[in-house]
Amino acid sequence: MVKPLLKYCGIRSYSDLQTVASSQADYLGFIFADSKRKVDSKEVKEWLQKVNINGKKIVAVFVNATIEQIETVYQDIKMDVVQFHGDEPVSEMNEIKNKLNVEIWKALHQHSETEEEMISYHNIADGFVVDSKVKGQRGGTGVTFDWTVVPKFTEIAKRYNNKLFIAGGVKPDNIEKLLDYHPIGIDLSSGIELDERKNKEMINELEERMLNYVRIS
Numbered sequence: 001m002v003k004p005l006l007k008y009c010g011i012r013s014y015s016d017l018q019t020v021a022s023s024q025a026d027y028l029g030f031i032f033a034d035s036k037r038k039v040d041s042k043e044v045k046e047w048l049q050k051v052n053i054n055g056k057k058i059v060a061v062f063v064n065a066t067i068e069q070i071e072t073v074y075q076d077i078k079m080d081v082v083q084f085h086g087d088e089p090v091s092e093m094n095e096i097k098n099k100l101n102v103e104i105w106k107a108l109h110q111h112s113e114t115e116e117e118m119i120s121y122h123n124i125a126d127g128f129v130v131d132s133k134v135k136g137q138r139g140g141t142g143v144t145f146d147w148t149v150v151p152k153f154t155e156i157a158k159r160y161n162n163k164l165f166i167a168g169g170v171k172p173d174n175i176e177k178l179l180d181y182h183p184i185g186i187d188l189s190s191g192i193e194l195d196e197r198k199n200k201e202m203i204n205e206l207e208e209r210m211l212n213y214v215r216i217s
């Protein structure tokens with residue numbers, strides 16, 4: 001099995017950024033939406049000037065932000081990806097895609113019609129983050145969904161050449177169970193946090209389990 005793409009999301013401090021900089025992550029996510037993990041783009045810009053992130057790509061996560069708000073963040077951080085984690089209209093996603101040189105990822109909260117949603121967004125979105133549906137929360141919930149549906153989502157993503165990240169409650173203890181479903185990508189935030197900070201030991205344990213699994217399968 002090839003190593004899945006890995007995204008560590010919710011980097012909320014300089015120290016978090018130092019912790020994840022030398023990890024196996026391919027993508028680092030910053031939250032520009034209401035959340036305990038919300039960051040300020042000017043601060044992130046300063047952190048990124050001081051820390052070598054070893055070529056990892058930057059994902060900026062928004063929930064129902066305006067085009068102007070996204071552009072303001074882009075002036076500080078030339079992110080590689082804009083992740084739409086709310087109910088943004090397709091017209092806004094298209095406009096951002098055309099104006100900024102970024103990939104567009106659409107977050108979908110997993111439910112019975114997620115496959116249809118993936119198909120309807122496949123042209124505009126370069127990738128999907130399928131996350132758990134938790135009332136009153138958009139993301140970073142630490143809650144898993146039933147991963148037996150992952151192969152169906154993977155088939156659709158491959159059919160349309162979209163990236164696909166499985167999110168929601170992934171942590172060192174359950175990563176092998178998720179890997180049994182051969183995800184294209186994995187996205188996690190709270191599962192590598194201790195006392196609200198990204199934790200090096202948890203990251204090491206997660207990556208060791210993931211790389212061992214990949215080696216033997």
Ligand SMILES: O=C(O)c1ccccc1NCC(=O)[C@H](O)[C@H](O)COP(=O)(O)O
Nearest residue numbers: 009035139140141142168169188189190
């Ligand atoms: O992480 C947040 O606090 C958050 C808040 C609002 C919108 C999105 C948010 N996170 C987006 C992510 O991509 C997270 O990595 C994803 O929800 C998984 O989080 P977790 O269950 O904690 O691993």
